[in-house]
Amino acid sequence: MKNLISKLGVISVLIIAMSMAVYAQDxxxxxxxxxxxxxxxxPLIDTSIKxxxxxxxxxxxxxxxxxxxxTKHKSPLGILDMVKAGQYDIGHSASYYWKGKDIELLPFTSMPFGLTAPEQYAWFYHGGGLELMQxxxxxxxVLSFPGGNTGVQMGGWFRSEIKSAKDLEGLKMRIPGFAGEVMAKAGVLVTNIAPGELYTAFERNTIDALEWVGPSMDISMGFHKIAKYYYTGxxxxASExxxxxxxxxxxxxxKRLQEVLVLAFRLAAYDMYILNYDMNAKAWENMKKEFPDIKVKSFPDDVKQILQxxxxxxxxxxAxxxxxxxxxxxxxxxxxxEIRQWSIISDYQYIKDNL
Known part of the structure:
Protein backbone atom coordinates (compact mmCIF):
# COMPACT_ATOMS: atom_id res chain seq x y z
CA MET A 1 0.00 0.00 0.00
CA LYS A 2 2.86 2.42 0.80
CA ASN A 3 4.40 1.81 -2.64
CA LEU A 4 1.02 2.36 -4.25
CA ILE A 5 0.53 5.65 -2.41
CA SER A 6 4.01 6.83 -3.35
CA LYS A 7 3.41 6.06 -7.02
CA LEU A 8 -0.16 7.33 -7.39
CA GLY A 9 -0.43 9.85 -4.62
CA VAL A 10 -2.89 10.01 -1.77
CA ILE A 11 -5.65 11.67 -3.81
CA SER A 12 -5.48 9.02 -6.55
CA VAL A 13 -5.70 6.21 -3.99
CA LEU A 14 -8.70 7.88 -2.34
CA ILE A 15 -10.43 8.11 -5.72
CA ILE A 16 -9.79 4.39 -6.34
CA ALA A 17 -11.08 3.48 -2.88
CA MET A 18 -14.22 5.56 -3.37
CA SER A 19 -14.82 3.97 -6.76
CA MET A 20 -14.48 0.51 -5.26
CA ALA A 21 -16.97 1.43 -2.51
CA VAL A 22 -19.47 2.70 -5.08
CA TYR A 23 -18.97 -0.49 -7.11
CA ALA A 24 -19.56 -2.62 -4.03
CA GLN A 25 -22.74 -0.67 -3.28
CA ASP A 26 -23.98 -1.21 -6.84
CA PRO A 43 -52.14 -16.22 -1.31
CA LEU A 44 -49.17 -18.54 -0.62
CA ILE A 45 -47.36 -18.08 -3.93
CA ASP A 46 -48.26 -14.36 -3.89
CA THR A 47 -46.24 -14.03 -0.67
CA SER A 48 -43.16 -15.56 -2.30
CA ILE A 49 -43.40 -13.13 -5.20
CA LYS A 50 -44.15 -10.15 -2.94
CA THR A 71 -44.19 -26.78 -11.13
CA LYS A 72 -40.64 -25.66 -11.91
CA HIS A 73 -38.62 -27.89 -9.54
CA LYS A 74 -41.25 -30.68 -9.15
CA SER A 75 -40.46 -31.21 -5.46
CA PRO A 76 -42.88 -29.20 -3.30
CA LEU A 77 -41.91 -31.00 -0.11
CA GLY A 78 -38.20 -31.05 -0.89
CA ILE A 79 -37.58 -27.36 -0.20
CA LEU A 80 -35.63 -27.80 3.05
CA ASP A 81 -33.26 -30.33 1.47
CA MET A 82 -32.75 -28.18 -1.62
CA VAL A 83 -31.92 -25.08 0.44
CA LYS A 84 -29.57 -27.06 2.68
CA ALA A 85 -27.76 -28.38 -0.39
CA GLY A 86 -27.49 -24.93 -1.98
CA GLN A 87 -29.70 -25.80 -4.95
CA TYR A 88 -31.80 -22.85 -3.78
CA ASP A 89 -30.58 -19.91 -1.70
CA ILE A 90 -34.03 -19.35 -0.20
CA GLY A 91 -37.11 -21.48 0.28
CA HIS A 92 -40.73 -20.65 1.08
CA SER A 93 -42.59 -23.46 2.81
CA ALA A 94 -43.85 -24.47 6.28
CA SER A 95 -42.05 -26.03 9.24
CA TYR A 96 -44.56 -28.81 9.90
CA TYR A 97 -43.72 -30.38 6.54
CA TRP A 98 -40.38 -31.42 8.05
CA LYS A 99 -41.94 -33.38 10.93
CA GLY A 100 -40.71 -36.66 9.45
CA LYS A 101 -37.18 -35.30 9.04
CA ASP A 102 -36.83 -33.41 12.32
CA ILE A 103 -39.63 -33.37 14.90
CA GLU A 104 -38.07 -30.32 16.58
CA LEU A 105 -39.13 -28.15 13.64
CA LEU A 106 -42.85 -28.98 13.99
CA PRO A 107 -43.99 -26.27 16.49
CA PHE A 108 -42.95 -23.27 14.40
CA THR A 109 -45.97 -23.53 12.09
CA SER A 110 -48.83 -24.02 14.54
CA MET A 111 -49.88 -26.33 17.36
CA PRO A 112 -53.40 -27.51 18.29
CA PHE A 113 -55.04 -25.32 20.94
CA GLY A 114 -52.01 -23.00 20.77
CA LEU A 115 -51.25 -19.36 20.03
CA THR A 116 -53.36 -17.27 17.65
CA ALA A 117 -51.64 -15.43 14.80
CA PRO A 118 -51.12 -12.09 16.65
CA GLU A 119 -50.02 -13.98 19.76
CA GLN A 120 -47.62 -16.13 17.76
CA TYR A 121 -46.07 -13.16 15.98
CA ALA A 122 -45.55 -11.54 19.38
CA TRP A 123 -43.91 -14.76 20.59
CA PHE A 124 -41.61 -14.88 17.56
CA TYR A 125 -40.43 -11.28 17.77
CA HIS A 126 -40.72 -10.47 21.47
CA GLY A 127 -41.06 -13.76 23.34
CA GLY A 128 -37.96 -15.66 22.25
CA GLY A 129 -39.60 -17.68 19.48
CA LEU A 130 -37.32 -16.48 16.69
CA GLU A 131 -34.22 -17.36 18.70
CA LEU A 132 -35.58 -20.85 19.39
CA MET A 133 -36.35 -21.30 15.70
CA GLN A 134 -32.77 -20.44 14.74
CA VAL A 142 -30.04 -22.77 7.40
CA LEU A 143 -31.82 -19.78 8.92
CA SER A 144 -35.60 -19.64 9.23
CA PHE A 145 -37.94 -16.64 9.48
CA PRO A 146 -41.73 -16.25 9.72
CA GLY A 147 -43.16 -16.30 6.20
CA GLY A 148 -46.88 -15.52 6.31
CA ASN A 149 -49.87 -16.66 8.35
CA THR A 150 -53.25 -18.13 7.40
CA GLY A 151 -54.74 -17.25 10.78
CA VAL A 152 -57.17 -19.73 12.33
CA GLN A 153 -57.79 -22.64 9.98
CA MET A 154 -61.26 -24.18 9.99
CA GLY A 155 -61.83 -27.59 11.56
CA GLY A 156 -63.14 -29.09 8.34
CA TRP A 157 -66.15 -30.06 6.24
CA PHE A 158 -68.38 -32.87 7.54
CA ARG A 159 -71.26 -34.64 5.82
CA SER A 160 -72.99 -35.26 9.15
CA GLU A 161 -73.19 -33.27 12.34
CA ILE A 162 -70.82 -34.28 15.14
CA LYS A 163 -73.10 -34.42 18.17
CA SER A 164 -70.81 -36.34 20.52
CA ALA A 165 -67.45 -38.10 20.72
CA LYS A 166 -69.12 -41.32 19.54
CA ASP A 167 -69.64 -39.74 16.12
CA LEU A 168 -65.86 -39.62 15.64
CA GLU A 169 -65.42 -43.38 16.03
CA GLY A 170 -64.78 -44.90 12.61
CA LEU A 171 -65.21 -41.55 10.82
CA LYS A 172 -63.07 -41.45 7.67
CA MET A 173 -61.34 -38.09 7.50
CA ARG A 174 -58.57 -36.47 5.55
CA ILE A 175 -56.53 -34.50 8.07
CA PRO A 176 -52.73 -34.70 7.82
CA GLY A 177 -49.80 -34.09 10.16
CA PHE A 178 -49.89 -33.76 13.92
CA ALA A 179 -53.62 -32.94 13.94
CA GLY A 180 -54.22 -36.24 12.18
CA GLU A 181 -52.42 -38.06 14.99
CA VAL A 182 -54.61 -36.29 17.54
CA MET A 183 -57.76 -37.22 15.61
CA ALA A 184 -56.60 -40.83 15.31
CA LYS A 185 -56.35 -41.05 19.10
CA ALA A 186 -59.97 -39.92 19.23
CA GLY A 187 -61.05 -42.85 17.05
CA VAL A 188 -61.02 -41.21 13.62
CA LEU A 189 -59.80 -43.24 10.64
CA VAL A 190 -57.30 -40.73 9.33
CA THR A 191 -56.17 -40.70 5.71
CA ASN A 192 -54.04 -38.37 3.62
CA ILE A 193 -55.21 -37.80 0.06
CA ALA A 194 -53.48 -35.64 -2.55
CA PRO A 195 -55.14 -32.22 -2.96
CA GLY A 196 -56.09 -32.88 -6.57
CA GLU A 197 -58.05 -35.98 -5.56
CA LEU A 198 -59.87 -34.56 -2.54
CA TYR A 199 -63.06 -33.36 -4.22
CA THR A 200 -63.60 -36.68 -6.01
CA ALA A 201 -62.91 -38.69 -2.85
CA PHE A 202 -65.36 -36.54 -0.89
CA GLU A 203 -68.03 -36.63 -3.60
CA ARG A 204 -67.82 -40.44 -3.93
CA ASN A 205 -68.03 -41.03 -0.15
CA THR A 206 -64.48 -42.38 0.05
CA ILE A 207 -64.13 -40.03 3.02
CA ASP A 208 -66.75 -38.64 5.39
CA ALA A 209 -64.96 -35.39 6.25
CA LEU A 210 -61.90 -33.38 5.36
CA GLU A 211 -59.86 -30.44 6.56
CA TRP A 212 -58.29 -27.99 4.15
CA VAL A 213 -57.60 -24.38 5.20
CA GLY A 214 -60.39 -21.80 5.32
CA PRO A 215 -62.89 -20.06 3.01
CA SER A 216 -60.25 -18.27 0.92
CA MET A 217 -58.75 -21.57 -0.24
CA ASP A 218 -61.69 -23.92 0.34
CA ILE A 219 -64.01 -22.09 -2.03
CA SER A 220 -62.00 -22.97 -5.12
CA MET A 221 -61.98 -26.64 -4.05
CA GLY A 222 -65.80 -26.75 -3.94
CA PHE A 223 -66.18 -28.73 -0.71
CA HIS A 224 -69.14 -26.56 0.31
CA LYS A 225 -71.06 -28.06 -2.59
CA ILE A 226 -70.88 -31.50 -0.97
CA ALA A 227 -71.03 -31.02 2.81
CA LYS A 228 -73.06 -28.51 4.79
CA TYR A 229 -71.39 -28.77 8.21
CA TYR A 230 -68.37 -26.48 8.51
CA TYR A 231 -66.57 -26.82 11.84
CA THR A 232 -64.58 -24.11 13.56
CA GLY A 233 -60.85 -24.50 14.13
CA ALA A 238 -51.95 -19.70 13.54
CA SER A 239 -50.38 -21.53 10.63
CA GLU A 240 -47.15 -19.68 9.94
CA LYS A 255 -24.74 -6.76 6.28
CA ARG A 256 -26.95 -4.02 4.85
CA LEU A 257 -28.49 -6.46 2.35
CA GLN A 258 -28.91 -9.11 5.03
CA GLU A 259 -31.01 -6.60 6.93
CA VAL A 260 -32.98 -5.72 3.78
CA LEU A 261 -33.70 -9.41 3.14
CA VAL A 262 -34.93 -10.04 6.68
CA LEU A 263 -37.12 -6.93 6.54
CA ALA A 264 -38.59 -8.12 3.21
CA PHE A 265 -39.43 -11.44 4.89
CA ARG A 266 -41.21 -9.66 7.72
CA LEU A 267 -43.20 -7.30 5.51
CA ALA A 268 -44.25 -10.05 3.09
CA ALA A 269 -45.31 -12.28 6.00
CA TYR A 270 -47.59 -9.65 7.49
CA ASP A 271 -48.94 -8.77 4.06
CA MET A 272 -50.03 -12.39 3.59
CA TYR A 273 -51.80 -12.42 6.96
CA ILE A 274 -53.94 -9.38 6.18
CA LEU A 275 -54.48 -10.42 2.55
CA ASN A 276 -55.70 -13.86 3.60
CA TYR A 277 -57.97 -12.31 6.23
CA ASP A 278 -59.61 -10.22 3.53
CA MET A 279 -59.83 -13.18 1.15
CA ASN A 280 -61.47 -15.35 3.83
CA ALA A 281 -64.12 -12.74 4.54
CA LYS A 282 -65.01 -12.30 0.87
CA ALA A 283 -64.99 -16.04 0.14
CA TRP A 284 -67.24 -16.72 3.12
CA GLU A 285 -69.77 -14.17 1.89
CA ASN A 286 -69.81 -15.88 -1.51
CA MET A 287 -70.21 -19.32 0.06
CA LYS A 288 -73.19 -18.20 2.13
CA LYS A 289 -74.90 -16.59 -0.86
CA GLU A 290 -74.39 -19.63 -3.08
CA PHE A 291 -75.16 -22.24 -0.40
CA PRO A 292 -77.17 -20.65 2.44
CA ASP A 293 -77.74 -24.04 4.09
CA ILE A 294 -74.10 -24.26 5.26
CA LYS A 295 -74.07 -24.61 9.03
CA VAL A 296 -71.08 -23.40 11.02
CA LYS A 297 -70.58 -25.60 14.06
CA SER A 298 -68.14 -25.99 16.93
CA PHE A 299 -67.26 -29.42 18.30
CA PRO A 300 -69.20 -30.47 21.43
CA ASP A 301 -67.44 -30.18 24.78
CA ASP A 302 -66.79 -33.92 25.09
CA VAL A 303 -65.08 -33.94 21.67
CA LYS A 304 -62.90 -30.96 22.59
CA GLN A 305 -61.94 -32.62 25.88
CA ILE A 306 -60.89 -35.82 24.10
CA LEU A 307 -58.88 -33.87 21.51
CA GLN A 308 -57.19 -31.76 24.20
CA ALA A 319 -41.05 -33.60 24.62
CA GLU A 338 -49.14 -14.38 29.74
CA ILE A 339 -50.55 -12.99 26.51
CA ARG A 340 -53.92 -14.79 26.41
CA GLN A 341 -55.24 -12.67 29.27
CA TRP A 342 -54.85 -9.61 27.09
CA SER A 343 -56.38 -11.36 24.06
CA ILE A 344 -59.46 -12.20 26.13
CA ILE A 345 -60.11 -8.73 27.53
CA SER A 346 -59.25 -6.94 24.28
CA ASP A 347 -60.22 -8.47 20.91
CA TYR A 348 -62.36 -11.34 22.21
CA GLN A 349 -64.32 -9.23 24.70
CA TYR A 350 -64.78 -6.39 22.21
CA ILE A 351 -66.29 -8.71 19.61
CA LYS A 352 -68.40 -10.55 22.18
CA ASP A 353 -69.74 -7.31 23.68
CA ASN A 354 -70.55 -5.69 20.35
CA LEU A 355 -72.10 -8.42 18.24
Whole structure:
Protein backbone atom coordinates (compact mmCIF):
# COMPACT_ATOMS: atom_id res chain seq x y z
CA MET A 1 0.00 0.00 0.00
CA LYS A 2 2.86 2.42 0.80
CA ASN A 3 4.40 1.81 -2.64
CA LEU A 4 1.02 2.36 -4.25
CA ILE A 5 0.53 5.65 -2.41
CA SER A 6 4.01 6.83 -3.35
CA LYS A 7 3.41 6.06 -7.02
CA LEU A 8 -0.16 7.33 -7.39
CA GLY A 9 -0.43 9.85 -4.62
CA VAL A 10 -2.89 10.01 -1.77
CA ILE A 11 -5.65 11.67 -3.81
CA SER A 12 -5.48 9.02 -6.55
CA VAL A 13 -5.70 6.21 -3.99
CA LEU A 14 -8.70 7.88 -2.34
CA ILE A 15 -10.43 8.11 -5.72
CA ILE A 16 -9.79 4.39 -6.34
CA ALA A 17 -11.08 3.48 -2.88
CA MET A 18 -14.22 5.56 -3.37
CA SER A 19 -14.82 3.97 -6.76
CA MET A 20 -14.48 0.51 -5.26
CA ALA A 21 -16.97 1.43 -2.51
CA VAL A 22 -19.47 2.70 -5.08
CA TYR A 23 -18.97 -0.49 -7.11
CA ALA A 24 -19.56 -2.62 -4.03
CA GLN A 25 -22.74 -0.67 -3.28
CA ASP A 26 -23.98 -1.21 -6.84
CA UNK A 27 -23.11 -4.91 -7.02
CA UNK A 28 -26.11 -7.07 -7.85
CA UNK A 29 -26.69 -10.25 -5.87
CA UNK A 30 -28.81 -12.81 -7.70
CA UNK A 31 -30.53 -15.40 -5.53
CA UNK A 32 -32.85 -18.31 -6.31
CA UNK A 33 -35.92 -19.17 -4.27
CA UNK A 34 -37.89 -22.43 -4.45
CA UNK A 35 -41.42 -22.66 -3.08
CA UNK A 36 -43.74 -25.45 -1.97
CA UNK A 37 -46.62 -23.71 -3.76
CA UNK A 38 -47.96 -24.04 -7.27
CA UNK A 39 -48.73 -21.13 -9.58
CA UNK A 40 -52.37 -20.85 -8.50
CA UNK A 41 -51.93 -21.38 -4.73
CA UNK A 42 -52.98 -17.90 -3.68
CA PRO A 43 -52.14 -16.22 -1.31
CA LEU A 44 -49.17 -18.54 -0.62
CA ILE A 45 -47.36 -18.08 -3.93
CA ASP A 46 -48.26 -14.36 -3.89
CA THR A 47 -46.24 -14.03 -0.67
CA SER A 48 -43.16 -15.56 -2.30
CA ILE A 49 -43.40 -13.13 -5.20
CA LYS A 50 -44.15 -10.15 -2.94
CA UNK A 51 -41.05 -10.85 -0.85
CA UNK A 52 -38.82 -10.89 -3.94
CA UNK A 53 -40.34 -7.61 -5.14
CA UNK A 54 -39.86 -5.95 -1.75
CA UNK A 55 -36.25 -7.08 -1.51
CA UNK A 56 -35.50 -5.66 -4.96
CA UNK A 57 -37.13 -2.29 -4.25
CA UNK A 58 -35.63 -1.84 -0.77
CA UNK A 59 -32.15 -2.79 -1.98
CA UNK A 60 -32.36 -0.41 -4.94
CA UNK A 61 -32.06 -3.37 -7.28
CA UNK A 62 -29.07 -5.02 -5.61
CA UNK A 63 -31.08 -8.05 -4.46
CA UNK A 64 -32.68 -9.88 -7.36
CA UNK A 65 -34.51 -13.06 -6.41
CA UNK A 66 -35.85 -15.55 -8.95
CA UNK A 67 -38.94 -17.35 -7.67
CA UNK A 68 -39.50 -20.95 -8.80
CA UNK A 69 -42.92 -22.39 -7.98
CA UNK A 70 -43.46 -26.12 -7.45
CA THR A 71 -44.19 -26.78 -11.13
CA LYS A 72 -40.64 -25.66 -11.91
CA HIS A 73 -38.62 -27.89 -9.54
CA LYS A 74 -41.25 -30.68 -9.15
CA SER A 75 -40.46 -31.21 -5.46
CA PRO A 76 -42.88 -29.20 -3.30
CA LEU A 77 -41.91 -31.00 -0.11
CA GLY A 78 -38.20 -31.05 -0.89
CA ILE A 79 -37.58 -27.36 -0.20
CA LEU A 80 -35.63 -27.80 3.05
CA ASP A 81 -33.26 -30.33 1.47
CA MET A 82 -32.75 -28.18 -1.62
CA VAL A 83 -31.92 -25.08 0.44
CA LYS A 84 -29.57 -27.06 2.68
CA ALA A 85 -27.76 -28.38 -0.39
CA GLY A 86 -27.49 -24.93 -1.98
CA GLN A 87 -29.70 -25.80 -4.95
CA TYR A 88 -31.80 -22.85 -3.78
CA ASP A 89 -30.58 -19.91 -1.70
CA ILE A 90 -34.03 -19.35 -0.20
CA GLY A 91 -37.11 -21.48 0.28
CA HIS A 92 -40.73 -20.65 1.08
CA SER A 93 -42.59 -23.46 2.81
CA ALA A 94 -43.85 -24.47 6.28
CA SER A 95 -42.05 -26.03 9.24
CA TYR A 96 -44.56 -28.81 9.90
CA TYR A 97 -43.72 -30.38 6.54
CA TRP A 98 -40.38 -31.42 8.05
CA LYS A 99 -41.94 -33.38 10.93
CA GLY A 100 -40.71 -36.66 9.45
CA LYS A 101 -37.18 -35.30 9.04
CA ASP A 102 -36.83 -33.41 12.32
CA ILE A 103 -39.63 -33.37 14.90
CA GLU A 104 -38.07 -30.32 16.58
CA LEU A 105 -39.13 -28.15 13.64
CA LEU A 106 -42.85 -28.98 13.99
CA PRO A 107 -43.99 -26.27 16.49
CA PHE A 108 -42.95 -23.27 14.40
CA THR A 109 -45.97 -23.53 12.09
CA SER A 110 -48.83 -24.02 14.54
CA MET A 111 -49.88 -26.33 17.36
CA PRO A 112 -53.40 -27.51 18.29
CA PHE A 113 -55.04 -25.32 20.94
CA GLY A 114 -52.01 -23.00 20.77
CA LEU A 115 -51.25 -19.36 20.03
CA THR A 116 -53.36 -17.27 17.65
CA ALA A 117 -51.64 -15.43 14.80
CA PRO A 118 -51.12 -12.09 16.65
CA GLU A 119 -50.02 -13.98 19.76
CA GLN A 120 -47.62 -16.13 17.76
CA TYR A 121 -46.07 -13.16 15.98
CA ALA A 122 -45.55 -11.54 19.38
CA TRP A 123 -43.91 -14.76 20.59
CA PHE A 124 -41.61 -14.88 17.56
CA TYR A 125 -40.43 -11.28 17.77
CA HIS A 126 -40.72 -10.47 21.47
CA GLY A 127 -41.06 -13.76 23.34
CA GLY A 128 -37.96 -15.66 22.25
CA GLY A 129 -39.60 -17.68 19.48
CA LEU A 130 -37.32 -16.48 16.69
CA GLU A 131 -34.22 -17.36 18.70
CA LEU A 132 -35.58 -20.85 19.39
CA MET A 133 -36.35 -21.30 15.70
CA GLN A 134 -32.77 -20.44 14.74
CA UNK A 135 -31.54 -22.86 17.40
CA UNK A 136 -33.69 -25.66 15.98
CA UNK A 137 -32.61 -25.00 12.38
CA UNK A 138 -28.91 -24.50 13.14
CA UNK A 139 -28.17 -28.21 12.72
CA UNK A 140 -29.42 -27.94 9.14
CA UNK A 141 -27.12 -24.98 8.36
CA VAL A 142 -30.04 -22.77 7.40
CA LEU A 143 -31.82 -19.78 8.92
CA SER A 144 -35.60 -19.64 9.23
CA PHE A 145 -37.94 -16.64 9.48
CA PRO A 146 -41.73 -16.25 9.72
CA GLY A 147 -43.16 -16.30 6.20
CA GLY A 148 -46.88 -15.52 6.31
CA ASN A 149 -49.87 -16.66 8.35
CA THR A 150 -53.25 -18.13 7.40
CA GLY A 151 -54.74 -17.25 10.78
CA VAL A 152 -57.17 -19.73 12.33
CA GLN A 153 -57.79 -22.64 9.98
CA MET A 154 -61.26 -24.18 9.99
CA GLY A 155 -61.83 -27.59 11.56
CA GLY A 156 -63.14 -29.09 8.34
CA TRP A 157 -66.15 -30.06 6.24
CA PHE A 158 -68.38 -32.87 7.54
CA ARG A 159 -71.26 -34.64 5.82
CA SER A 160 -72.99 -35.26 9.15
CA GLU A 161 -73.19 -33.27 12.34
CA ILE A 162 -70.82 -34.28 15.14
CA LYS A 163 -73.10 -34.42 18.17
CA SER A 164 -70.81 -36.34 20.52
CA ALA A 165 -67.45 -38.10 20.72
CA LYS A 166 -69.12 -41.32 19.54
CA ASP A 167 -69.64 -39.74 16.12
CA LEU A 168 -65.86 -39.62 15.64
CA GLU A 169 -65.42 -43.38 16.03
CA GLY A 170 -64.78 -44.90 12.61
CA LEU A 171 -65.21 -41.55 10.82
CA LYS A 172 -63.07 -41.45 7.67
CA MET A 173 -61.34 -38.09 7.50
CA ARG A 174 -58.57 -36.47 5.55
CA ILE A 175 -56.53 -34.50 8.07
CA PRO A 176 -52.73 -34.70 7.82
CA GLY A 177 -49.80 -34.09 10.16
CA PHE A 178 -49.89 -33.76 13.92
CA ALA A 179 -53.62 -32.94 13.94
CA GLY A 180 -54.22 -36.24 12.18
CA GLU A 181 -52.42 -38.06 14.99
CA VAL A 182 -54.61 -36.29 17.54
CA MET A 183 -57.76 -37.22 15.61
CA ALA A 184 -56.60 -40.83 15.31
CA LYS A 185 -56.35 -41.05 19.10
CA ALA A 186 -59.97 -39.92 19.23
CA GLY A 187 -61.05 -42.85 17.05
CA VAL A 188 -61.02 -41.21 13.62
CA LEU A 189 -59.80 -43.24 10.64
CA VAL A 190 -57.30 -40.73 9.33
CA THR A 191 -56.17 -40.70 5.71
CA ASN A 192 -54.04 -38.37 3.62
CA ILE A 193 -55.21 -37.80 0.06
CA ALA A 194 -53.48 -35.64 -2.55
CA PRO A 195 -55.14 -32.22 -2.96
CA GLY A 196 -56.09 -32.88 -6.57
CA GLU A 197 -58.05 -35.98 -5.56
CA LEU A 198 -59.87 -34.56 -2.54
CA TYR A 199 -63.06 -33.36 -4.22
CA THR A 200 -63.60 -36.68 -6.01
CA ALA A 201 -62.91 -38.69 -2.85
CA PHE A 202 -65.36 -36.54 -0.89
CA GLU A 203 -68.03 -36.63 -3.60
CA ARG A 204 -67.82 -40.44 -3.93
CA ASN A 205 -68.03 -41.03 -0.15
CA THR A 206 -64.48 -42.38 0.05
CA ILE A 207 -64.13 -40.03 3.02
CA ASP A 208 -66.75 -38.64 5.39
CA ALA A 209 -64.96 -35.39 6.25
CA LEU A 210 -61.90 -33.38 5.36
CA GLU A 211 -59.86 -30.44 6.56
CA TRP A 212 -58.29 -27.99 4.15
CA VAL A 213 -57.60 -24.38 5.20
CA GLY A 214 -60.39 -21.80 5.32
CA PRO A 215 -62.89 -20.06 3.01
CA SER A 216 -60.25 -18.27 0.92
CA MET A 217 -58.75 -21.57 -0.24
CA ASP A 218 -61.69 -23.92 0.34
CA ILE A 219 -64.01 -22.09 -2.03
CA SER A 220 -62.00 -22.97 -5.12
CA MET A 221 -61.98 -26.64 -4.05
CA GLY A 222 -65.80 -26.75 -3.94
CA PHE A 223 -66.18 -28.73 -0.71
CA HIS A 224 -69.14 -26.56 0.31
CA LYS A 225 -71.06 -28.06 -2.59
CA ILE A 226 -70.88 -31.50 -0.97
CA ALA A 227 -71.03 -31.02 2.81
CA LYS A 228 -73.06 -28.51 4.79
CA TYR A 229 -71.39 -28.77 8.21
CA TYR A 230 -68.37 -26.48 8.51
CA TYR A 231 -66.57 -26.82 11.84
CA THR A 232 -64.58 -24.11 13.56
CA GLY A 233 -60.85 -24.50 14.13
CA UNK A 234 -58.81 -26.07 16.91
CA UNK A 235 -55.80 -27.71 15.24
CA UNK A 236 -54.08 -24.82 13.44
CA UNK A 237 -54.89 -21.52 15.17
CA ALA A 238 -51.95 -19.70 13.54
CA SER A 239 -50.38 -21.53 10.63
CA GLU A 240 -47.15 -19.68 9.94
CA UNK A 241 -45.21 -20.30 6.74
CA UNK A 242 -41.44 -19.84 6.67
CA UNK A 243 -38.64 -18.38 4.61
CA UNK A 244 -35.61 -20.67 4.83
CA UNK A 245 -32.20 -19.26 3.90
CA UNK A 246 -29.01 -21.14 3.12
CA UNK A 247 -26.60 -19.90 5.78
CA UNK A 248 -23.59 -19.66 3.43
CA UNK A 249 -25.58 -17.68 0.87
CA UNK A 250 -26.84 -15.36 3.60
CA UNK A 251 -23.37 -14.73 5.00
CA UNK A 252 -22.05 -13.79 1.55
CA UNK A 253 -24.39 -10.81 1.49
CA UNK A 254 -23.22 -7.45 2.87
CA LYS A 255 -24.74 -6.76 6.28
CA ARG A 256 -26.95 -4.02 4.85
CA LEU A 257 -28.49 -6.46 2.35
CA GLN A 258 -28.91 -9.11 5.03
CA GLU A 259 -31.01 -6.60 6.93
CA VAL A 260 -32.98 -5.72 3.78
CA LEU A 261 -33.70 -9.41 3.14
CA VAL A 262 -34.93 -10.04 6.68
CA LEU A 263 -37.12 -6.93 6.54
CA ALA A 264 -38.59 -8.12 3.21
CA PHE A 265 -39.43 -11.44 4.89
CA ARG A 266 -41.21 -9.66 7.72
CA LEU A 267 -43.20 -7.30 5.51
CA ALA A 268 -44.25 -10.05 3.09
CA ALA A 269 -45.31 -12.28 6.00
CA TYR A 270 -47.59 -9.65 7.49
CA ASP A 271 -48.94 -8.77 4.06
CA MET A 272 -50.03 -12.39 3.59
CA TYR A 273 -51.80 -12.42 6.96
CA ILE A 274 -53.94 -9.38 6.18
CA LEU A 275 -54.48 -10.42 2.55
CA ASN A 276 -55.70 -13.86 3.60
CA TYR A 277 -57.97 -12.31 6.23
CA ASP A 278 -59.61 -10.22 3.53
CA MET A 279 -59.83 -13.18 1.15
CA ASN A 280 -61.47 -15.35 3.83
CA ALA A 281 -64.12 -12.74 4.54
CA LYS A 282 -65.01 -12.30 0.87
CA ALA A 283 -64.99 -16.04 0.14
CA TRP A 284 -67.24 -16.72 3.12
CA GLU A 285 -69.77 -14.17 1.89
CA ASN A 286 -69.81 -15.88 -1.51
CA MET A 287 -70.21 -19.32 0.06
CA LYS A 288 -73.19 -18.20 2.13
CA LYS A 289 -74.90 -16.59 -0.86
CA GLU A 290 -74.39 -19.63 -3.08
CA PHE A 291 -75.16 -22.24 -0.40
CA PRO A 292 -77.17 -20.65 2.44
CA ASP A 293 -77.74 -24.04 4.09
CA ILE A 294 -74.10 -24.26 5.26
CA LYS A 295 -74.07 -24.61 9.03
CA VAL A 296 -71.08 -23.40 11.02
CA LYS A 297 -70.58 -25.60 14.06
CA SER A 298 -68.14 -25.99 16.93
CA PHE A 299 -67.26 -29.42 18.30
CA PRO A 300 -69.20 -30.47 21.43
CA ASP A 301 -67.44 -30.18 24.78
CA ASP A 302 -66.79 -33.92 25.09
CA VAL A 303 -65.08 -33.94 21.67
CA LYS A 304 -62.90 -30.96 22.59
CA GLN A 305 -61.94 -32.62 25.88
CA ILE A 306 -60.89 -35.82 24.10
CA LEU A 307 -58.88 -33.87 21.51
CA GLN A 308 -57.19 -31.76 24.20
CA UNK A 309 -56.29 -34.88 26.18
CA UNK A 310 -54.89 -36.63 23.08
CA UNK A 311 -52.97 -33.49 22.14
CA UNK A 312 -51.34 -33.29 25.59
CA UNK A 313 -50.40 -36.98 25.56
CA UNK A 314 -48.71 -36.70 22.17
CA UNK A 315 -46.89 -33.49 23.12
CA UNK A 316 -45.62 -35.03 26.36
CA UNK A 317 -44.37 -38.10 24.49
CA UNK A 318 -42.47 -35.96 21.98
CA ALA A 319 -41.05 -33.60 24.62
CA UNK A 320 -39.74 -36.57 26.64
CA UNK A 321 -37.56 -37.54 23.67
CA UNK A 322 -36.18 -34.06 22.92
CA UNK A 323 -34.90 -31.43 25.38
CA UNK A 324 -35.12 -28.76 22.67
CA UNK A 325 -38.71 -29.66 21.82
CA UNK A 326 -39.54 -29.52 25.51
CA UNK A 327 -37.95 -26.06 25.69
CA UNK A 328 -39.98 -24.85 22.68
CA UNK A 329 -43.26 -26.21 24.06
CA UNK A 330 -42.62 -24.65 27.45
CA UNK A 331 -41.78 -21.31 25.87
CA UNK A 332 -45.02 -21.31 23.87
CA UNK A 333 -47.13 -22.42 26.85
CA UNK A 334 -45.66 -19.84 29.22
CA UNK A 335 -46.04 -17.06 26.67
CA UNK A 336 -49.64 -18.05 25.94
CA UNK A 337 -50.53 -17.90 29.65
CA GLU A 338 -49.14 -14.38 29.74
CA ILE A 339 -50.55 -12.99 26.51
CA ARG A 340 -53.92 -14.79 26.41
CA GLN A 341 -55.24 -12.67 29.27
CA TRP A 342 -54.85 -9.61 27.09
CA SER A 343 -56.38 -11.36 24.06
CA ILE A 344 -59.46 -12.20 26.13
CA ILE A 345 -60.11 -8.73 27.53
CA SER A 346 -59.25 -6.94 24.28
CA ASP A 347 -60.22 -8.47 20.91
CA TYR A 348 -62.36 -11.34 22.21
CA GLN A 349 -64.32 -9.23 24.70
CA TYR A 350 -64.78 -6.39 22.21
CA ILE A 351 -66.29 -8.71 19.61
CA LYS A 352 -68.40 -10.55 22.18
CA ASP A 353 -69.74 -7.31 23.68
CA ASN A 354 -70.55 -5.69 20.35
CA LEU A 355 -72.10 -8.42 18.24
Missing amino acids: KVYKLKMGTTWGKTAS MAELAKVMSNGQLQIRVDDA KAYAKHN WHEP LQFIVNKRAYEKLP KANKQLRDEM AKSPLLKEIFQSQEEYMK
